[in-house]
Amino acid sequence: MTTPLIFERSMPGRIGFSLAECDVPRKELKELLPEGQVRSQPPGWPEVSEGSVIRHYLKLSQMNHSVDSGFYPLGSCTMKYNPKINEDMARLGGFAKLHPLVPETYSQGALKMMYDLEHYLAEITGMDAVSLQPVAGAHGEFVGLKLIAAYHRSRGDDKRTTVLVPDSAHGTNPASAALSGMKVVEVDSNCDGEVCLDDLRSKVDDTVAALMLTNPNTLGLFERNICEIADIVHEAGGLLYYDGANANAILGIVRPGDTGFDVVHLNLHKTFSTPHGGGGPGSGPVGVNKKLVPFLPVPRIVKDKEQYRFDYDLPETIGKVHSFYGNFAVNVRAYTYIRMLGAKGLKRVSEDAVLNANYLQALLKKDYHLDYDRLCMHEFVLSGKKQKAQGVRTLDIAKRLLDFGVHPPTVYFPLIIEEALMIEPTETEGKETLDYFADAMLQIAKEAKEDPDKVTGAPYNTPVSRLDEVGAARNPILRWHKEE
Amino acid sequence: MTTPLIFERSMPGRIGFSLAECDVPRKELKELLPEGQVRSQPPGWPEVSEGSVIRHYLKLSQMNHSVDSGFYPLGSCTMKYNPKINEDMARLGGFAKLHPLVPETYSQGALKMMYDLEHYLAEITGMDAVSLQPVAGAHGEFVGLKLIAAYHRSRGDDKRTTVLVPDSAHGTNPASAALSGMKVVEVDSNCDGEVCLDDLRSKVDDTVAALMLTNPNTLGLFERNICEIADIVHEAGGLLYYDGANANAILGIVRPGDTGFDVVHLNLHKTFSTPHGGGGPGSGPVGVNKKLVPFLPVPRIVKDKEQYRFDYDLPETIGKVHSFYGNFAVNVRAYTYIRMLGAKGLKRVSEDAVLNANYLQALLKKDYHLDYDRLCMHEFVLSGKKQKAQGVRTLDIAKRLLDFGVHPPTVYFPLIIEEALMIEPTETEGKETLDYFADAMLQIAKEAKEDPDKVTGAPYNTPVSRLDEVGAARNPILRWHKEE
Amino acid sequence: MGKHYLPNTDEQRREMLAAVGLEKVEELFKDIPQGLRQKDETKLPPPMAEAVLSSHLNKLASKNNVAAVNFLGGGIYDHFAPAAINHILTRSEFYTAYTPYQPEVSQGTLQVIFEFQTMIAELTGTNVSNASLYDGATALNEAAIIALNTTRASRILVAESMHPWYRQVLATALEGLDAQLEVLPMEEGRLNADKLADNLDKDVAAVMVQSPNFFGLVEDLPALGKLLSEQKALFVVSADPISLGILEAPGNLGADVVIGEGQGMGVGQNYGGPLLGFMGVTDKLTRRIPGRVAGQTTDSKGRRGYVLTLQTREQHIRREKATSNICSNQALCALAASVYMSLMGPQGLKEVATQCLLKADYARELFTGIKGVEVLYSGHYFKEFALKLPVPAASVVEKMVEKGFFIGIDMGRFYPDMENNLLVAVTEQRTKEEIEAAAKALQEVIGA
Amino acid sequence: MGKHYLPNTDEQRREMLAAVGLEKVEELFKDIPQGLRQKDETKLPPPMAEAVLSSHLNKLASKNNVAAVNFLGGGIYDHFAPAAINHILTRSEFYTAYTPYQPEVSQGTLQVIFEFQTMIAELTGTNVSNASLYDGATALNEAAIIALNTTRASRILVAESMHPWYRQVLATALEGLDAQLEVLPMEEGRLNADKLADNLDKDVAAVMVQSPNFFGLVEDLPALGKLLSEQKALFVVSADPISLGILEAPGNLGADVVIGEGQGMGVGQNYGGPLLGFMGVTDKLTRRIPGRVAGQTTDSKGRRGYVLTLQTREQHIRREKATSNICSNQALCALAASVYMSLMGPQGLKEVATQCLLKADYARELFTGIKGVEVLYSGHYFKEFALKLPVPAASVVEKMVEKGFFIGIDMGRFYPDMENNLLVAVTEQRTKEEIEAAAKALQEVIGA
Ligand SMILES: Cc1ncc(COP(=O)(O)O)c(C=O)c1O
Numbered sequence A, B: 001m002t003t004p005l006i007f008e009r010s011m012p013g014r015i016g017f018s019l020a021e022c023d024v025p026r027k028e029l030k031e032l033l034p035e036g037q038v039r040s041q042p043p044g045w046p047e048v049s050e051g052s053v054i055r056h057y058l059k060l061s062q063m064n065h066s067v068d069s070g071f072y073p074l075g076s077c078t079m080k081y082n083p084k085i086n087e088d089m090a091r092l093g094g095f096a097k098l099h100p101l102v103p104e105t106y107s108q109g110a111l112k113m114m115y116d117l118e119h120y121l122a123e124i125t126g127m128d129a130v131s132l133q134p135v136a137g138a139h140g141e142f143v144g145l146k147l148i149a150a151y152h153r154s155r156g157d158d159k160r161t162t163v164l165v166p167d168s169a170h171g172t173n174p175a176s177a178a179l180s181g182m183k184v185v186e187v188d189s190n191c192d193g194e195v196c197l198d199d200l201r202s203k204v205d206d207t208v209a210a211l212m213l214t215n216p217n218t219l220g221l222f223e224r225n226i227c228e229i230a231d232i233v234h235e236a237g238g239l240l241y242y243d244g245a246n247a248n249a250i251l252g253i254v255r256p257g258d259t260g261f262d263v264v265h266l267n268l269h270k271t272f273s274t275p276h277g278g279g280g281p282g283s284g285p286v287g288v289n290k291k292l293v294p295f296l297p298v299p300r301i302v303k304d305k306e307q308y309r310f311d312y313d314l315p316e317t318i319g320k321v322h323s324f325y326g327n328f329a330v331n332v333r334a335y336t337y338i339r340m341l342g343a344k345g346l347k348r349v350s351e352d353a354v355l356n357a358n359y360l361q362a363l364l365k366k367d368y369h370l371d372y373d374r375l376c377m378h379e380f381v382l383s384g385k386k387q388k389a390q391g392v393r394t395l396d397i398a399k400r401l402l403d404f405g406v407h408p409p410t411v412y413f414p415l416i417i418e419e420a421l422m423i424e425p426t427e428t429e430g431k432e433t434l435d436y437f438a439d440a441m442l443q444i445a446k447e448a449k450e451d452p453d454k455v456t457g458a459p460y461n462t463p464v465s466r467l468d469e470v471g472a473a474r475n476p477i478l479r480w481h482k483e484e
Numbered sequence C, D: 001m002g003k004h005y006l007p008n009t010d011e012q013r014r015e016m017l018a019a020v021g022l023e024k025v026e027e028l029f030k031d032i033p034q035g036l037r038q039k040d041e042t043k044l045p046p047p048m049a050e051a052v053l054s055s056h057l058n059k060l061a062s063k064n065n066v067a068a069v070n071f072l073g074g075g076i077y078d079h080f081a082p083a084a085i086n087h088i089l090t091r092s093e094f095y096t097a098y099t100p101y102q103p104e105v106s107q108g109t110l111q112v113i114f115e116f117q118t119m120i121a122e123l124t125g126t127n128v129s130n131a132s133l134y135d136g137a138t139a140l141n142e143a144a145i146i147a148l149n150t151t152r153a154s155r156i157l158v159a160e161s162m163h164p165w166y167r168q169v170l171a172t173a174l175e176g177l178d179a180q181l182e183v184l185p186m187e188e189g190r191l192n193a194d195k196l197a198d199n200l201d202k203d204v205a206a207v208m209v210q211s212p213n214f215f216g217l218v219e220d221l222p223a224l225g226k227l228l229s230e231q232k233a234l235f236v237v238s239a240d241p242i243s244l245g246i247l248e249a250p251g252n253l254g255a256d257v258v259i260g261e262g263q264g265m266g267v268g269q270n271y272g273g274p275l276l277g278f279m280g281v282t283d284k285l286t287r288r289i290p291g292r293v294a295g296q297t298t299d300s301k302g303r304r305g306y307v308l309t310l311q312t313r314e315q316h317i318r319r320e321k322a323t324s325n326i327c328s329n330q331a332l333c334a335l336a337a338s339v340y341m342s343l344m345g346p347q348g349l350k351e352v353a354t355q356c357l358l359k360a361d362y363a364r365e366l367f368t369g370i371k372g373v374e375v376l377y378s379g380h381y382f383k384e385f386a387l388k389l390p391v392p393a394a395s396v397v398e399k400m401v402e403k404g405f406f407i408g409i410d411m412g413r414f415y416p417d418m419e420n421n422l423l424v425a426v427t428e429q430r431t432k433e434e435i436e437a438a439a440k441a442l443q444e445v446i447g448a
């Protein structure tokens, strides 16, 4: 059930737009444009009617799994239900049609929302100030590292160019470090799946700018030695960076700021229920403690009496990091969510998220190998190594799950678990769904034993069967071309 | 791929709503309600979370064929593309949140829209006045017949209790007549698929209140003798009623009012692009010529200088026919459509609709029997009798079409065609879609010849296979019951 | 001029004409006698591009006042509709489908109807429901037709306390039929069951009552039900679905047919349309019910599925002998209500109903605390109540709008002798603060 | 407090806890050292029910002025967005999915990306594109990184006529890297190609130009392209996608990397975010492109399908050696733009671009007809132009809002020495009438 490309639905001369006649006098383009720059050949965009555009994208939409279609326990991504009221609020004319350069007097509603959201997030994370500018988690990391670099630089501490990253860290952590001009040094995990303190101690020195840590880490485990870790890094003059991708486990339970972190980013598109959009837009606000406040990106939002305004006049700022002020409409959604839930609701979110994960872990750990058999936080990581021995890879298990109408967990991440299956159910799933998923997983474990070909041949009930990823990379076809 | 009932997703104590705490003092219900009327048992509604409600209905939606999913040539229903701007306009707060009993000074925008729409529709149909009150075609018929009865009554012409209805008429025509307390007399079709003038003449007498006619008729043929028909009925003292379900063929081409019709209804959910909603809401405005104006339902909209208001003070009115003023929000959509297209656009609509139908008829008439081989209007009716001889019924052809991703035509209607397949492509389909459909139909004709079981066993690619309709009627299960 | 809706290009039009054997588009219409064809272009305003049209309609919409605090009722209420509803209504697989004639590709709509039927039956205390009717008023018509056909009697007795417009719609419908519509006079705003007894005979096809009635009062359904249980006549109750969160289901009090207006369950106000007529009937009336009915069945592989059923009642099969002429109904509104009922559940409905009652009570107390303002009728009510004012209601209404309130309905619009009366509705949406502000404003307006 | 988002009942919570072997929820968190746990409830305002929250946000939104006639630009423009776009964006299969890691159940998103890549390549005259970047400014950063890595040179030369905020974002990004950012001074608002020549050497990694530039002027891309064609340095052009309806594709004028802000293609204003960074590169840079890239392949039955490809460039595989750190991007905005591009087609885009140009021309003529108002820079422009005013722009802007116009941007916000200058953008949305009314109002404001 593949569907034609929009280009293949095109017919020369067909139109899909409704534009008013030009009401000012027509002139020749070449009168108004420089010679040699009048477009010679129109872009090869499709020519389609409105109705066929709608059909095309409707059909495509139906070929997607999504949170609204079913269970989506993609570890580390917090695929929770995205409340519909969030969508409506973000689309209010007074927000959606607001130009970013209207004088501040005319955008007080927007500024107040941003100001308050910054303060809520600061309170939630235990930090002193927050900037909403970063538009994704990785962008937050980048900004956070810039802040850290600026901090060290401001103290004349110029040799701090190393970023420590646990081997379980998400790929964006080392990539962001590199992009900030830092050197990455990996820190090992210990046999509890946590940062190995000895290894950490052996790697800290006066070149360390920061340790980036996800807590709970990507194994879904809380770093119990967080105080020691913080001490080790701080004593060496480094700072502690909190990758907030896993904050869904800790709302109202423990605040990164209280556990020693100096810089935090949050993924509003994870913890705060803004939709993932098929890969974005997200929002990755950064929070800092006092010593880093002077370096925050411009503009900051300040309140003078009852008036809100942007402040660009920050001598130590790292500068600008986004064309305007971050993903405002995404932030409206997160604001809506926080105001809907309040403190009690958010705490309940984390409690339920953690309970769901532990319940599912309990159901699955007999049939799948679990490296760290202990209470997990909002997610846990199984290993498919039992099944591998039977000739079934984690990828096969993932594909087979598709036949049950659920999205597979994150696979092969974190890298330190062999044949990893990283499962994050989130709090918005009911027990029945978890039971259904567990049954499917157990059936697959059984199939792996009794009929491995069934698993390796999966999926069977999807719009397309298994796709050749190797071929795609070997001979990249990255765009459509008109047949001549 | 069936999906559980919403009741089967329920769990006692689960909630899906967000309501504010009551801010006025709580009192005991039994203090405020009469004894014996405090509800003893809550309704057995499901208890589900917001997220699972969304998943449930999303899943259900995907089990539907619709205009936005694909070709839907359901004859007599004009399943054209429903423009998205219509939806947005109908949802504007100033329309959607307007209470019908606000004083008229505060609903001038709504009243103006209605007033103008009435006048546009009058102009389009060639009638003198229009009422937007009827909410569907059948409702329009009912109102139209009430108007006709009131007209005759006002003239002291009391014995006019017969309504003539061609044998090709839609079922609502006789049903509406009966509901209006009239007797139905059927008029035969002639060998051209049109009203048989001789039969008509033999049936008109001084009891005839009206002839109800669809033109083009349900065979998609224009009644060429419309002038004679009108004369015959009018001379006998009867009136001519126009069932406007097929008006998509005639916009800007011919106006019912100019061809002798006294009363007209339109289906805005067909010709004027308002969505069918899975079976409604529609809108079925009624237009009349001068002599019937006094009888129109109340309220009517009048304009005094630049102010619009409702007029209830019409001594000869048939009275009220709807709780308020008809399907206002549907009418907003039709208004939007008319203002988007203008006169030229609407004419092009009918031209393209008729061209599409004729083209498709030309492609199909070799392989399917066509009783009336002549130019059709916006639709045409094939007969499956060739295929019936091969052991394949029209219902089988319809079911087989489902496998091609298109909705089948209307089947077994009109009743005067054996094994009827009534095909209305509409103007919003491109030639490629028609060609695809024709190919499917030809392939099915081939299968009927070569492999009839393949056709009679269809459909194969639908969420469920052929459903047992006989069983459903024999042992009706019309609601879910909780298992005890 | 809408070309973006018309996919065929001129080139394709030429090809297609050629395939039909024609050269010009005009030739397609040769069956239409020349003299009849439209000569001039239809007189319509010139077409508008989408953006222009959108601002035109925004301007029209802005001429309607939807900002004033809403205490209006009279059949349409400002109830809360969760955002999720509209997100489902805008799924175009729902709204661009038609009646589910081909069940194999319409299981979505069919299952929605089946679930809707179940929820309505549960709500009303009946057993059988349908896919929807046009609105509350025409649902009353349909109930009358059921009664006439079932009992073969001809008197339709309607309580005076029933919404006057519903009664008018019914009168229009019964005109010309073999039926007499009689109004049962009210006492203190309600039907008196004892008086009704004197009126009953075997010519009575139905007794029709609205509860809570037009004045917001709860009728004595238990007494009426008891009285009518021995009678051939059908007991028809028009109910506010929201009230059934706390009021006993009429089906449990002897009603044979329960109808009503479902607008408050997520359909919205929309200047009075589209609305949602619903109906529940007892088992014995199953084959009398009008309109579409979905039933459960199995497919050829034995899987559960749904189809339209009992179609021999319907116009497309039975033509003039059908139980009703209804074809298109209000399916999408039934979907809205289904989503509403699913989200609210029994707990939510009860809470909504309770808050309506408590807030109406609170408002009534405050409003009648104003000098010169009195309750029109005593007796139990739900979310709406009628007041006597010392001055004409129309002027009070007008002055209250200026203060930002739609304070209620001037009852003179419905009853000529009630021009000093005001009908006030208070839903769960009204806050204490709004109610108090309204009371203060009303005090000022009436004091002045 | 959001219980309607949390399906588990207390009963279920108990069962689940028991299955884990615990009794109380608190025990789940025993790995968190007691001393670290949060003692007090988070200090947040109390929760609001949906209806209350909705009116709260409506109130906030109403404090923003979106009614004034919009002549604002500076990177965000009030272009027409067909209604159909939002109807597709609200398909929740699109917006509640994530990055298409499992292609078999993500063909929708993947095909959208593949089509988006094709349309961007066609628009920009390049061959390879990606699934989107954060915004125009960070797209420029990514281009700089490509240049640094490809050329292994270190000088990044940016035209002074590039959006000053883009330059600031770039400066932030390059800080700490082995790179020097140098600004190429402008003449009469544009980069002088001859002067550039003097600046080039083999240490130059990239020359970056925006066209139409910050002042709305079209840069001399043919000359720059020619000059740079012999150089190792990459030629990076930041383009307004709408302008490419009538302006030559930079890829055809020698650009190696074309980036830009796609906001005008159906994404909306949204107070400046989300935006849509796009990028097109020549074939030889295929493996340097940042972010997600979709490629065509086949499934095990030989059917065409799409997957994320060239993943060895990316952070989740290559970690610190990745071409970029980008993970979540602006996928839904890319979908909006894809729908926009599909609906507009080549004809529609050309018409939009032409109308922008003609209306800007019309407005410029009228505005400069006002005494004391002059063009800041001569030269060809597209939809935006800078004016010299006889008074500070800030006060003019303020007074014009009072008359119902956002007349433009006070350029003093960007350049301290430009406080008397105003940057005016005119899109196809502005009508002749609005332009004339604005001119009249401006005359009054400046005359006074
Ligand atoms: C642990 C972790 N860190 C960082 C990120 C990056 O976030 P984003 O995709 O918003 O850039 C992710 C995203 O998946 C993540 O899981």
Ligand SMILES: Cc1ncc(COP(=O)(O)O)c(C=O)c1O
Pocket (backbone or CB within 6 Å): B076, B077, B136, B137, B138, B139, B170, B172, B173, B214, B218, B243, B245, B246, B267, B282, B284, C326, C327, C328
């Ligand atoms: C010819 C004809 N007349 C009348 C009707 C009834 O219209 P409605 O369904 O709007 O009541 C239809 C509907 O299908 C029809 O096709």
